[in-house]
Amino acid sequence: xxxxxxxxxxxxxxxxDGEARSLTVRTVEGxxxxxxxxxxxxxxxxxxxxxxxxAEGEARRAACIGGMLSVTGDQVMLVPTTFEWADQIDxxxxxxxxxxxxxxxxxxxxxxxxxxxxAEAKLKRALVRSSVAGRK
Amino acid sequence: MAGVSMKxxxxxxxxxxxTKQITxxxxxxxxxxxxxAQDNVTRSRPYFETLYDTVCRVADSSGSFTSPYLEARExxxxxxxxxxxxxGLAGGYNHNVLKLAExxxxxxxxxxxxxxxxxxxxxxxxGFEILTDAYFEAGDVSxxxxxxxxxxxxxxxxxxxxxxxxxxxxxxxxxxxQQPSVITALPLHGAGGAEKPGSETIYEPDSExxxxxxxxxxxxxxxxxxxxxxxxxxxxxxxxxxxxxxxxAEEMIDDLSLKYNRARQGAITQEITEIVxxxxx
Numbered sequence: 583x584x585x586x587x588x589x590x591x592x593x594x595x596x597x598x599d600g601e602a603r604s605l606t607v608r609t610v611e612g613x614x615x616x617x618x619x620x621x622x623x624x625x626x627x628x629x630x631x632x633x634x635x636x637a638e639g640e641a642r643r644a645a646c647i648g649g650m651l652s653v654t655g656d657q658v659m660l661v662p663t664t665f666e667w668a669d670q671i672d673x674x675x676x677x678x679x680x681x682x683x684x685x686x687x688x689x690x691x692x693x694x695x696x697x698x699x700x701a702e703a704k705l706k707r708a709l710v711r712s713s714v715a716g717r718k
Numbered sequence: 719m720a721g722v723s724m725k726x727x728x729x730x731x732x733x734x735x736x737t738k739q740i741t742x743x744x745x746x747x748x749x750x751x752x753x754x755a756q757d758n759v760t761r762s763r764p765y766f767e768t769l770y771d772t773v774c775r776v777a778d779s780s781g782s783f784t785s786p787y788l789e790a791r792e793x794x795x796x797x798x799x800x801x802x803x804x805x806g807l808a809g810g811y812n813h814n815v816l817k818l819a820e821x822x823x824x825x826x827x828x829x830x831x832x833x834x835x836x837x838x839x840x841x842x843x844x845g846f847e848i849l850t851d852a853y854f855e856a857g858d859v860s861x862x863x864x865x866x867x868x869x870x871x872x873x874x875x876x877x878x879x880x881x882x883x884x885x886x887x888x889x890x891x892x893x894x895x896q897q898p899s900v901i902t903a904l905p906l907h908g909a910g911g912a913e914k915p916g917s918e919t920i921y922e923p924d925s926e927x928x929x930x931x932x933x934x935x936x937x938x939x940x941x942x943x944x945x946x947x948x949x950x951x952x953x954x955x956x957x958x959x960x961x962x963x964x965x966x967a968e969e970m971i972d973d974l975s976l977k978y979n980r981a982r983q984g985a986i987t988q989e990i991t992e993i994v995x996x997x998x999x
Contacts, residue, residue, distance in 0.1 A: 589768070591764045591765040591768050592765055593761075593762050593765050593861055593939065593942055593943075594761060594762070595761035595762070595764075595765075596761075596764050596765075609922065610923065610927075610931055611922060611923050614922075621918065621919075621920055622918060622919035622920065623919065623920045623922070624772075624776060624919060624920070624921050624922070624928065625921070625922040625923075625928065626927075626928055626931035626932050626935075648935055649935055650772065650931075650932050650935065652772050654775070654919075659768055659772060661765065661768050661769055661772065661939075663861075663865070663935060663938075663939075
């Protein structure tokens with residue numbers, strides 16, 4: 583089966599570098615799935631689950647937030663701001679962060695626009711992480 | 719005995735020794751922090767480079783579309799993000815990067831985002847226009863701070879508060895070599911190589927929306943990468959500086975001990991001579 587070269591690099595280091603059969607990520611417009619021999623492509627990532635099917639072995643899922651995806655030739659680059667494999671997500675921490683954000687949002691009229699945006703972003707991140715980790 | 723008494727020499731040796739202890743301890747602290755910072759640099763560097771390459775490539779092949787981020791406007795005002803350390807005693811680290819920043823800024827209408835205590839203090843003292851001094855401690859700036867700052871800078875750039883954004887930082891070449899450098903973050907500019915004909919690229923949703931989403935991320939990544947380099951450079955510079963300070967202290971102690979022993983020997987010889995002279999009399 584055809585494969586393509588996939589590289590996933592994040593601020594915390596490279597997460598994946600090797601041959602893959604498919605990659606599914608959530609972009610700002612919705613989910614896209616990249617298969618081998620895709621046309622050159624560039625898009626911005628949203629917040630959601632990413633699924634990598636390596637050339638060998640099981641498909642792996644991850645929480646993937648922000649950044650971009652680029653396809654040039656048969657080289658696929660995923661450059662997310664946050665990328666955590668499902669089995670490495672600290673579920674209690676994600677849930678804790680979610681509760682803290684919800685607590686903060688419960689009196690939203692007292693928050694400034696900036697604080698509100700920060701709290702909402704935190705809640706979204708926590709939700710993505712806990713949903714990816716929770717769905718084993 | 720050469721004007722300096724044994725007691726004086728002894729005192730100087732003692733003070734030298736305590737100085738040496740301090741510099742030695744600082745060197746060891748810097749060495750252990752350096753190891754962590756170096757790991758950070760090696761981990762984040764691929765990200766930093768991929769991000770930069772991709773955006774440059776996109777900027778290169780941008781013949782078909784326009785974006786406010788790509789337009790080189792007439793430069794009325796320039797924004798400089800200057801990253802320096804929080805503490806001194808790091809050799810020429812702070813001085814070099816600040817000197818480079820000031821040389822770059824000469825004759826321009828600038829606004830500064832200083833990061834790190836030394837940078838904030840320097841630009842405040844010299845009366846520069848400071849955009850924000852919220853990033854007082856370079857060591858405390860987190861990834862999310864970088865992204866917040868990047869979004870803020872992008873917003874201001876689009877509003878026309880300034881027409882260029884540069885980052886002045888210290889690149890970490892090796893433990894012994896740190897290179898202060900400047901990169902132009904905005905407007906985006908290609909690496910120069912035009913895109914090969916026939917390679918079409920799909921942009922989704924469309925190039926403008928895409929740029930609006932990607933550029934703040936790109937700038938944030940760039941800032942974070944530069945910050946990692948700076949922290950590693952600072953520790954590297956401090957380690958080297960403290961290492962040579964310790965060596966200097968050792969040399970001085972050796973020198974002083976020699977003087978002390980000579981003085982002691984001189985005193986003994988003199989005493990013997992006096993006793994012998996006394997018994998002969």
